[in-house]
Amino acid sequence: MQQHYEHFARGYDHHKRYDEQWRRIRNRYISRHPLCELCQSHSKYKAAQLVHHILPLADGGTHDESNLQSLCISCHEKIHKRSRRIY
Secondary structure, rough: HHHHHHHHOOOOOHHHHOHHHHHHHHHHHHHHHHHHHHHHHHOOEOOOOEEEOOOHHHHOOOOOOEEEEEEEEHHHHHHHHHHHHHO
């Protein structure tokens, strides 16, 4: 399923946007923000596993720290489920 998603939903541009530079930015950000930021806003403390773009790159977002948030997998899935309902 993940392979299907990568191939059809993200397309080639995904590889242009998420390169070695992104991996360095992501690793630096998550080391500075090791807890899920959404969980923290609800007084819960869970380790972050992903770095999420608040405004997606496809919509004009950047890799700037002000556009990033560290998330646990469950919060990341909730965000993406919500965004898929819009379309």
